[in-house]
Amino acid sequence: MNKLISIFPLSIFKDSIALPEDYKQQLIRAIFEMEAETAEAAHAGDEAWLGDTRGFAFLFQKPLFEELYRRIAETIRAYIEALGLNNELLDFYFQRSWATITRKGEKIHEHCHAQSNLSCSYYLRKPPHSGGIQFTTQNHPNEFATGMFSSAKTDLGLIQQQGVHTCNAVVVEPAEGDIFVFPSKSLHGTVPSESGDARISISADITTMLRDSYGHETMMPHFSNWRRFDE
Ligand SMILES: [Fe+2]
Known part of the structure; x- marks a missing residue:
């Protein structure tokens, strides 16, 4: 009997983060306010509103978002464990994180996050038919x-x-509250939304570093060993 033996698959880690309803609504309101502040630049063509290019690329610096990033960090460590890697040897840094708002007919064009190691997408608001x-x-x-x-x-x-x-x-297809984690080099985009309700996702780029690079020829050594040119 013949069969296909599939090797080298890309693994997308899927988990969910259930936030208390009032906290979730606070986050949604804060993101709509960011969109309103940049209304003149928002929604060019069929591209969704992307917070990273409109001055909101570091949401983890905002106290309101602290609990969300604590939960995302837990998810990243669960992904590392699911892959069979050792969390104890790695440090993780949120380097960039932003919200996206997709309205009817809009999408996020294909791209990857080449400057980062791991990326994730959390679906804070995901109406039916708003695009996978x-x-x-x-x-x-x-x-x-x-x-x-x-x-x-x-x-x-x-x-x-x-x-x-x-x-x-x-x-x-994500459901509201789902979070996907994947290597940042993976090409991805979204399917156009067919929903009249706005879809909100929060993306994060994460850099990983070896806590101790002794004996390691590859992977990023810890930045605490680096030296800036002018220091
Ligand atoms: Fe992305």
Whole structure:
């Protein structure tokens, strides 16, 4: 009997963070206020409102968000454990974190967070049909001819069975309160929202460092050993 043995999968870690309703509403109000402050620059074309490019890239500095980042940090450590890695050897730093607001017809175009190690997306407000997150790869291990795994090849009948073995794009549907963690280098974007209610997600980029880099040839040494040019 033959079978496929799948190796080198991308793992997206999914968990949920249930926040008390009043706290959640405070966060939502604060994010809508950020959007209102930048109304003149908001919602260009079909792009969602992105807080990182509008002066709100460090939400973890705001006291109101402290509890949320405590919970996200717990989730990151759970992801590390789920992968079978040792949390004790690593330090984690939130380097950037911002909210996104997606209204009807809007989406977040495909991108990756190349300056970071781990990224996560928390769905603070996720109305039905407001768009899932789409992960894509330009280097699918099974794509033995360039361009083979495009949707056109499905329409043309080459791909008879669409699935993770034959697709270079996969949509994952989050529910409100879900959080996804993934390597920052993973290409991702969102499916356009069909909902009249705003979708709010909070993204975070996390840098990891070895607590002690003795014996390690790769990975970032701890910044406490670094020296700035002018110091
Ligand atoms: Fe992103």
